[in-house]
Amino acid sequence: MSKADKTILVFGATGQQGGSVAKALRSAGWRVRAFVRNPDNANAKALAATGIELARGDLADSQSINDAMAGIHGVFSVQPSSGQGAAYGVTDEDEVRYGTAVADIALKNGVRHFVYSSTGAAGPDKTGMGHFDSKSEIEAHVRGLDMVHTIVRPSAFMEILMLPGMGLDKGEFTFFMHADQQMQFIAVEDIGKIVAGIFSEPERYSSRTIEIASDAVTGKDLATKFSAVAARTIGYRRFPDSLLEQNPFLGTLAKLADDGRLTGNADIAALHEAFPGLLTFDQWLEGAGRDALLAAINATGDTVSLR
Ligand SMILES: NC(=O)c1ccc[n+]([C@@H]2O[C@H](COP(=O)([O-])OP(=O)(O)OC[C@H]3O[C@@H](n4cnc5c(N)ncnc54)[C@H](OP(=O)(O)O)[C@@H]3O)[C@@H](O)[C@H]2O)c1
Incomplete structure (x- = not known):
């Protein structure tokens, strides 16, 4: 069949x-x-x-x-x-x-x-x-x-970076990794590409657990990339310690970024080889990410909502 x-x-x-x-x-x-x-x-x-x-x-x-x-x-x-x-x-x-x-x-x-x-x-x-x-x-x-x-x-979806409450509308993006720390991301559309590839080769992927991501960027990278698309300066800083102490949900996620479980350990090079066409962060930002970023910059919002 x-x-x-x-x-x-x-x-x-x-x-x-x-x-x-x-x-x-x-x-x-x-x-x-x-x-x-x-x-x-x-x-x-x-x-x-x-x-x-x-x-x-x-x-x-x-x-x-x-x-x-x-x-x-x-x-x-x-x-x-x-x-x-x-x-x-x-x-x-x-x-x-x-x-x-x-x-x-x-x-x-x-x-x-x-x-x-x-x-x-x-x-x-x-x-x-x-x-x-x-x-x-x-x-x-x-x-x-x-x-x-x-x-x-x-890994974390590229799309979650555009959710309200992370400062894009105020010109300073805040997130979990430290400014020089890499975090892995995947565009939602790439999850489909990978899963379709897995269904087409059941023997190869049977009984395997695979971390999936398509790129890794630091906080500073995000500042540079977002600034280029927005044509204005957008800075980066980690969520402030005072917020992480007050908010156990964000605080626990920040600890998981520190110990590497939130920032990810996918073999990105191997994934690009096995599943051609996965998007780098820049490619995503040139495509679907661009409008999402511009909308986030022009939005107003003050709550952090991450899943
Ligand atoms: N955000 C991230 O970075 C990230 C990273 C890794 C994993 N995840 C995980 O990804 C998972 C969900 O992903 P998502 O963002 O694709 O979900 P989503 O866009 O929020 O969509 C949820 C889906 O579940 C359906 N649904 C809700 N309740 C249902 C029910 N009782 N019975 C049947 N279907 C129901 C919804 O259908 P309706 O149309 O009927 O509402 C919708 O299709 C979550 O478990 C999340 O933790 C997220």
């Missing part, structure tokens, strides 16, 4: 990661079924317009997950973020329950290749961030199942 006869079920397809994966799988010639809560919403309709089949369901409803798995070859599993800043009111326990249920139901349905998207900071040691540790727990569960699987751990 060729790709055109095999269907991959994609979770979160109306969102960032799932949307990127659904699009890349379609471009690579797979049949795609998207698991959506509301087939009538604009994002779901846009998926359907590209030939993607819609399966209505909810992660809280195991029967709907099971129904969506009928005749499926592969599954891309991602859950909405949990905890502070999460848009969906999902608790850390919900995220674990959803992620383990999708994997168990995939196993029961004889799925041939299961790809779970975790996060770069996941691993054997607790991070103290609920929405990272939930992913470590799901990873361990997936690894324990007798099913061909691959786990990807995306």
Whole structure:
């Protein structure tokens, strides 16, 4: 059977990661079924317009997950973020329950290749961030199942740099790494390219856990790059210690940047070789990132919202 006869079920397809994966799988010639809560919403309709089949369901409803798995070859599993800043009111326990249920139901349905998207900071040691540790727990569960699987751990998305509250509108960008410290990033669209590549070579990627990122930049690099696009000076400094002390969420993330788990350890050169076409930070900033940066500079906002 060729790709055109095999269907991959994609979770979160109306969102960032799932949307990127659904699009890349379609471009690579797979049949795609998207698991959506509301087939009538604009994002779901846009998926359907590209030939993607819609399966209505909810992660809280195991029967709907099971129904969506009928005749499926592969599954891309991602859950909405949990905890502070999460848009969906999902608790850390919900995220674990959803992620383990999708994997168990995939196993029961004889799925041939299961790809779970975790996060770069996941691993054997607790991070103290609920929405990272939930992913470590799901990873361990997936690894324990007798099913061909691959786990990807995306680094921070380039897109999160444009969220409100990090000073772009005030001419000084603030983030977690120190000015001379590198942090790895990935453009959301590249997650799809990598996952589509993984589905096309199951033997090569079976039972592997792969950190994924496409570039690494320092705080100073960001200042230089943002200033060039904005045609005005934008400085960089790390979030001030006073803020990190007051705000345990940001403080814990800063500690994870210090110990390297947030800044990332992906083998970027190997990823560019294995998955041609991944975007450098400059390429992203010349394309989709440019408008996002200019909008962030012209916006007003004072809350930090990171997932
Ligand atoms: N931000 C980062 O830098 C970063 C880095 C690594 C990993 N992550 C992780 O990436 C994951 C999510 O990624 P994202 O940004 O792609 O998500 P997103 O854009 O927020 O989209 C969430 C998706 O989940 C769906 N959804 C929400 N509740 C659901 C439910 N009960 N049942 C079924 N579907 C449901 C939404 O569908 P509807 O259309 O129905 O709302 C939407 O498609 C999170 O776990 C996050 O922690 C983030």
